[in-house]
C-alpha cells in the first residue's frame with residue numbers, strides 16, 4: 434500500500450466543488466478517502482460495499498472485530514440500514530429531530546443490506562447524520578451511506594485537522610478533503626435506546642459532545658460500564674488502548690500525588706494554565722500546553738484536546754501529565770479518554 438496522498442482544500446467555491454467531486458469519484462470506485470465531520474475527521478467508504486469497507490480496516494490497521502459508524506445524508510435514510518423497533522420509534526423520532534444533524538450516534542438493529550464487516554458481525558448498526566455540510570453533500574452525491582471511523586491508525590488519537598490525518602495516514606489513502614479544524618474536536622456520543630416504562634432507557638456507550646444532561650429529557654440515562662476488562666474480550670470501542678498517545682500519560686487527580694523522578698522529562702497538559710490549580714510549579718516542565726487558557730471552558734478544551742495530546746506526544750518526553758477537568762458537559766468525555774489512556778504503559 435503506497436499512494437500519493439492528495440490534500441484538497443475547500444475554502445473557495447471552485448475548490449470545494451473539485452474536492453467534493455474527486456471524493457465522490459474515488460468512493461464510487463470503491464476507494465477510501467478522509468473527510469471532515471463536525472467531530473473528528475473520518476476515513477470514509479461506501480458502507481454497502483464490503484470490499485471498499487475492507488480497505489478502511491487495512492488503511493487503519495484496525496482489527497475487524499471493531500465495528501464502524503454508518504453516516505447517512507439525512508434522517509430519512511435510517512430505514513435503509515436499520516429496523517427501528519416500534520417500542521422506541523417515537524423516542525427515536527424526537528431525539529433525531531432534536532440532535533441530527535449532529536454529534537449523536539445511535540445503535541439500532543441492522544438490516545441485512547449492511548455488510549457484516551461494517552458491524553463486526555453484531556446485530557446492531559451505529560448510525561448518525563453529521564452536521565458537516567461538505568460531508569453530507571458527499572454522501573448525497575454518492576447516493577449511498579458512508580461507513581467512517583476516525584481517520585487515525587488503530588489505537589491512536591483521533592485527527593481534528595487535515596494535517597493530523599496526513600500524519601496518521603500519509604501514503605495509505607488517495608485523498609484528504611481539508612475543511613479546517615473540526616468544530617467539536619471529540620467523537621460523537623454513542624447511545625443505545627431500550628424500551629422502558631414510563632421512560633425509555635438510554636445508555637451512553639461512549640460519552641461525547643451530546644451529554645447526559647442533553648439526553649435526560651428523552652429517557653432514563655445511564656453510562657455503560659467503564660470497567661476495562663482484558664483487551665480480547667472487551668466490548669467494541671471500550672478497549673483501554675483507544676485514545677492513547679504513544680508517550681505514557683498519567684492523569685494526575687491531585688497535584689500532591691506527583692513525585693518527579695530524577696533525570697526524567699515531563700510535559701504538562703494543563704486545563705486553564707492557572708498557577709492556583711497547583712500543577713504549574715510541580716517540576717521543571719519540558720513543555721506546558723493549555724486546553725483552555727484563562728478561565729477554562731470545556732467546549733474550547735474539547736476542540737484543542739486531541740491537538741494538544743498529539744503535539745505533546747511528539748516531544749519525546751518520558752511522561753505526559755494531565756490535569757483533571759471538570760466532569761460535566763464535554764468534560765465527561767475528556768476525562769473518560771484520559772482515564773483510558775492513563776497508566777496503560779505501566780502494566
Ligand code: TXA
Nearest residue numbers: 472474475500501555557558559582583620621669670
Ligand atoms: O464522531 C464520530 O463518531 C467519528 C466521526 C468520523 O463520525 N467516528 C468515530 O468512529 O469515532 P470510530 O470508529 O473511531 O468509533 C466508533 C465507535 C467504535 O469504538 C466502535 O466500537 C463503536 O463505535 N461501534 C460501532 N458500531 C457499534 C455497534 N454496532 N455496537 C457497539 N459499538 C459500536
Ligand code: MG
Nearest residue numbers: 582583584591
Ligand atoms: Mg476512533
